[in-house]
Amino acid sequence: xxxxxxxxxxxxxxxxxxxxxxxxxxxxxxxxxxxxxxxxxxxxxxxxxxxxxxxxxxxxxxxxxxxxxxxxxxxxxxxxxxxxxxxxxxxxxxxxxxxxxxxxxxxxxxxxxxxxxxxxxxxxxxxx
Numbered sequence: 705x706x707x708x709x710x711x712x713x714x715x716x717x718x719x720x721x722x723x724x725x726x727x728x729x730x731x732x733x734x735x736x737x738x739x740x741x742x743x744x745x746x747x748x749x750x751x752x753x754x755x756x757x758x759x760x761x762x763x764x765x766x767x768x769x770x771x772x773x774x775x776x777x778x779x780x781x782x783x784x785x786x787x788x789x790x791x792x793x794x795x796x797x798x799x800x801x802x803x804x805x806x807x808x809x810x811x812x813x814x815x816x817x818x819x820x821x822x823x824x825x826x827x828x829x830x831x832x
Contacts, residue, residue: 720772729767736760752796759789 720726740757743749762785770782794814798806 721774722771725771726768729764729771732760732764732767734764736762736764752792752800755792756789756796759785759792763789 736757739760743753743757766781766785769778794810795807798804
């Protein structure tokens with residue numbers, strides 16, 4: 705499981721496990737909620753913007769759960785919305801620019817970088 709500077713401070717197993725990280729993880733919740741309110745007020749922002757606002761909220765909630773509980777389920781709740789957010793941005797942005805080929809190209813480039821990094825540092829692991 706990932707290890708952070710604040711993790712070592714919680715040697716006695718108190719709740720929340722990482723209070724500062726848990727607290728700061730609420731900022732994406734606030735930003736996503738503000739974006740969602742703005743989208744709903746203005747209307748016409750499109751499904752991608754609405755989805756990204758909701759995913760920002762879920763990312764913050766998942767991150768808060770992870771830093772408070774440090775369980776495998778909380779880690780999944782932390783990472784899954786962020787990965788989906790990344791995929792929506794990478795795939796929706798080129799579509800909105802009318803350059804649909806760019807989305808798969810960016811994903812392939814990202815995968816190639818990850819593959820190359822694991823070759824340079826074989827012990828490297830990505831927690832997803």
